[in-house]
Amino acid sequence: MTSSASLSQLFWTRGDDSPVTHVERIPPRSGVPVAWPPWVSPMFVEACRDQRIISPWSHQATAGTLAHEGTDVVLATGTASGKSLGYQMPVLTRLVTDPRATALYLAPTKALAADQLRAVVGFGLPEVRAATYDGDTAREEREWIRHHSRFVLTNPDMVHHGILPGHERWAVFLRRLAYVVIDECHAYRGVFGSHVSHVLRRLRRSAARYGGKPTFVLASATSGDPADAASRLIGRPVTAVTEDGSPRGGVTFALWEPPLLPADPGLAAVPAPRAAPSSTDSGTPSVPALDPEVELPQVRRSALRETADLLTNAVVAGTRTLAFVRSRRGAEVVAAVTRRQLDEAVPGLGDRVAAYRAGYLKEDRRAIERALLSGELLGLASTNALELGVDLVGLDAVLICGYPGTRASLWQQAGRAGRAGGEALAVLIARDDPLDTYLVHHPSALFGHPVEVTVLDPANPYVLGPQLCCAASEGPLTEADIELFGGEPARAAVHGLTASGALRRRPSGWYWTHAGRPDVDLRGTGGAPVAVVEESTGRLLGTIDPESSHAMLHTGAVYLHQGVTYVVDDLDLADAVALVHQEEPDWSTHARDVTDLSVVNVRSSVDAGPVGLFLGEVDVTNQVVSYQRRRLGSGEIIDTRPLDLPVRELRTVAVWFTVSPNALATAGLEPADFPGALHAAEHAAIGLLPLMATCDRWDIGGLSTANHDDTEAPTVFVYDGHPGGAGFAERAYATAAEWLSATRAAIAACACDSGCPSCVQSPKCGNGNNPLHKPGAIAVLDAVRAALAAARPPAHSIGM
Ligand SMILES: [Zn+2]
Numbered sequence: 001m002t003s004s005a006s007l008s009q010l011f012w013t014r015g016d017d018s019p020v021t022h023v024e025r026i027p028p029r030s031g032v033p034v035a036w037p038p039w040v041s042p043m044f045v046e047a048c049r050d051q052r053i054i055s056p057w058s059h060q061a062t063a064g065t066l067a068h069e070g071t072d073v074v075l076a077t078g079t080a081s082g083k084s085l086g087y088q089m090p091v092l093t094r095l096v097t098d099p100r101a102t103a104l105y106l107a108p109t110k111a112l113a114a115d116q117l118r119a120v121v122g123f124g125l126p127e128v129r130a131a132t133y134d135g136d137t138a139r140e141e142r143e144w145i146r147h148h149s150r151f152v153l154t155n156p157d158m159v160h161h162g163i164l165p166g167h168e169r170w171a172v173f174l175r176r177l178a179y180v181v182i183d184e185c186h187a188y189r190g191v192f193g194s195h196v197s198h199v200l201r202r203l204r205r206s207a208a209r210y211g212g213k214p215t216f217v218l219a220s221a222t223s224g225d226p227a228d229a230a231s232r233l234i235g236r237p238v239t240a241v242t243e244d245g246s247p248r249g250g251v252t253f254a255l256w257e258p259p260l261l262p263a264d265p266g267l268a269a270v271p272a273p274r275a276a277p278s279s280t281d282s283g284t285p286s287v288p289a290l291d292p293e294v295e296l297p298q299v300r301r302s303a304l305r306e307t308a309d310l311l312t313n314a315v316v317a318g319t320r321t322l323a324f325v326r327s328r329r330g331a332e333v334v335a336a337v338t339r340r341q342l343d344e345a346v347p348g349l350g351d352r353v354a355a356y357r358a359g360y361l362k363e364d365r366r367a368i369e370r371a372l373l374s375g376e377l378l379g380l381a382s383t384n385a386l387e388l389g390v391d392l393v394g395l396d397a398v399l400i401c402g403y404p405g406t407r408a409s410l411w412q413q414a415g416r417a418g419r420a421g422g423e424a425l426a427v428l429i430a431r432d433d434p435l436d437t438y439l440v441h442h443p444s445a446l447f448g449h450p451v452e453v454t455v456l457d458p459a460n461p462y463v464l465g466p467q468l469c470c471a472a473s474e475g476p477l478t479e480a481d482i483e484l485f486g487g488e489p490a491r492a493a494v495h496g497l498t499a500s501g502a503l504r505r506r507p508s509g510w511y512w513t514h515a516g517r518p519d520v521d522l523r524g525t526g527g528a529p530v531a532v533v534e535e536s537t538g539r540l541l542g543t544i545d546p547e548s549s550h551a552m553l554h555t556g557a558v559y560l561h562q563g564v565t566y567v568v569d570d571l572d573l574a575d576a577v578a579l580v581h582q583e584e585p586d587w588s589t590h591a592r593d594v595t596d597l598s599v600v601n602v603r604s605s606v607d608a609g610p611v612g613l614f615l616g617e618v619d620v621t622n623q624v625v626s627y628q629r630r631r632l633g634s635g636e637i638i639d640t641r642p643l644d645l646p647v648r649e650l651r652t653v654a655v656w657f658t659v660s661p662n663a664l665a666t667a668g669l670e671p672a673d674f675p676g677a678l679h680a681a682e683h684a685a686i687g688l689l690p691l692m693a694t695c696d697r698w699d700i701g702g703l704s705t706a707n708h709d710d711t712e713a714p715t716v717f718v719y720d721g722h723p724g725g726a727g728f729a730e731r732a733y734a735t736a737a738e739w740l741s742a743t744r745a746a747i748a749a750c751a752c753d754s755g756c757p758s759c760v761q762s763p764k765c766g767n768g769n770n771p772l773h774k775p776g777a778i779a780v781l782d783a784v785r786a787a788l789a790a791a792r793p794p795a796h797s798i799g800m
């Protein structure tokens with residue numbers, strides 16, 4: 001399959017009712033090869049020749065030369081552009097020419113570190129003695145690595161838990177540390193990114209203590225302002241190389257909107273429950289617990305179904321195709337439906353399709369990866385686990401079921417398609433979601449728009465405090481360290497920790513007062529992942545992060561694994577275990593929660609007359625209180641069952657706007673419609689925020705009310721779902737005009753009558769999407785935008 005015309009014919013024909021809303025042709029690009037820079041070791045050049053790398057591409061040579069000269073550099077180019085060579089060139093040259101030098105390589109996943117080890121070993125430079133060092137490394141081996149390895153490949157968790165606390169044992173390695181390589185550095189965003197930024201500051205401090213002054217070489221997917229993001233990450237200025245000199249095959253990129261289903265008269269007959277005074281949407285971080293395609297009453301044909309159909313066609317035609325699905329459950333549904341459809345066509349053909357996600361055990365993942373590379377598998381439905389997992393490129397087609405949340409991820413996923421010199425296809429299939437709707441109707445927001453900024457906030461006090469304790473336990477903190485860890489916010493944190501007794505001030509610095517080391521989890525919110533165990537066999541099916549566990553693994557929840565359905569018998573939060581049994585009920589489960597919010601302080605605000613825009617700290621309490629069982633397919637509610645789960649408390653950062661009742665009345669709204677209008681605006685605003693920052697709607701929560709105690713006005717709050725905030729609310733505040741305009745456009749563009757999941761409904765609404773008033777939301781947003789446009793824009797110094 002080499003021609004894009006024949007590939008796209010496989011998937012669609014153009015016509016008036018075609019689901020294809022836009023086709024973008026990304027032309028092939030020829031590469032820009034350059035000569036090896038003169039400083040590169042002849043041994044390395046020789047080793048490259050053996051691997052049929054005759055000369056570097058321009059971006060590799062530029063980044064390598066900067067690193068060689070001691071400049072911290074970030075190489076931010078596309079998938080499969082050969083970023084690895086950009087750091088291998090200076091690092092391996094240094095290791096072969098300076099027999100004492102050492103280097104450290106950090107990857108966000110063990111799988112990627114293992115891949116890199118294979119690549120480095122493949123150069124056949126024995127004196128480098130490269131080794132991976134992670135949780136799986138045996139004790140005896142660790143000792144050998146500390147003493148003999150000159151290129152250690154590991155991850156930030158291992159640096160945090162293993163290397164830095166035992167820095168004395170690493171003294172020689174740290175003294176000779178010439179380079180720190182940070183691969184896939186765009187993965188370090190949000191709370192995790194903020195933690196990693198301090199782990200890297202601790203690493204710099206520990207190396208400096210022994211005389212090591214490493215140069216940092218970072219590799220990133222294309223991202224907005226990579227130099228700024230990398231500088232925040234390592235804590236000092238970084239130079240970006242973004243001009244991609246590698247060749248690329250042409251890609252035909254289609255945007256696909258599933259068709260509306262015929263109107264279901266039954267839905268209109270469902271009586272609307274009484275309007276609640278306020279509506280809340282908890283900010284449960286990370287993975288969506290439930291897939292909207294199978295949870296909410298359907299208005300459009302589900303994106304999962306469309307993806308399964310496209311994947312079925314692709315496999316029948318013998319095309320190697322990868323489908324990216326946002327949720328793990330969605331990936332499993334797509335694989336199961338595709339397998340069934342294929343088996344109906346040709347018995348046994350279904351075996352050539354599998355599902356893949358990060359929670360699978362290592363052996364399962366490896367087997368699937370090998371099968372796809374060998375061609376034994378033709379179709380794979382994956383969560384974005386693959387984004388960071390393996391170097392799997394050269395596919396005929398990539399299906400992206402639902403916008404992956406960032407343009408950076410979109411390009412990374414699409415970049416899996418394309419064989420050298422061949423043509424490939426990428427299709428973005430819109431889900432019922434306001435952001436997806438907006439994008440398939442505004443292709444310019446995807447094509448020819450810079451990718452978003454990677455957001456992290458090293459000043460988050462919930463990250464800074466624990467990290468300063470870690471640093472102090474590795475060696476007393478000095479005045480110079482306060483500068484290293486961020487200046488004023490670090491000073492305030494140190495004073496707070498001293499007052500609480502965690503640190504003690506002595507003439508030589510601030511000391512950690514406890515015997516053991518601080519227990520700090522880089523994922524920020526604490527707690528072990530919850531193990532999902534089949535009760536009858538004791539088999540570990542996988543793990544779920546603790547934040548998602550209340551909504552995903554509550555007693556009675558339906559849980560899918562590799563296309564097999566399980567029902568949760570018991571969630572034991574104390575032991576972090578969910579016991580499940582295999583069962584296939586014909587309903588799905590949908591958690592309901594209640595949220596309360598109070599304003600702690602206002603950091604910044606815009607007074608726009610009848611409208612106010614605010615950024616500040618808030619206290620949020622959230623409790624998963626019940627779950628609904630909904631009939632598969634129709635979404636009909638069978639019943640609602642109570643749950644007894646503890647309240648979770650969150651102090652975080654929020655952005656909010658208030659509108660005076662008079663302004664709402666002037667906009668044509670009846671007071672009875674205020675709650676529905678504000679609630680609908682809140683949902684859509686949460687849905688569109690990922691356009692502005694590298695978050696997804698599951699990182700953020702919201703609350704809307706016709707009268708909030710603290711603001712004494714109709715108010716919409718949007719808050720970070722992470723303790724202390726991860727920078728998302730700041731970003732929303734700084735880009736409020738653009739953000740709320742896109743929100744308004746998304747609602748107005750939706751062809752539905754009274755609101756649907758593509759515009760104002762939310763899959764995670766704690767109030768069951770009631771009340772919602774679609775035209776009212778447009779009126780609210782128009783009133784807010786008009787007042788803000790007439791006032792001073794928010795100060796951009798606040799933003800990231
Ligand atoms: Zn709609």
Ligand SMILES: [Zn+2]
Pocket residue numbers: 279280281679683762764765766767768769770
């Ligand atoms: Zn809601």
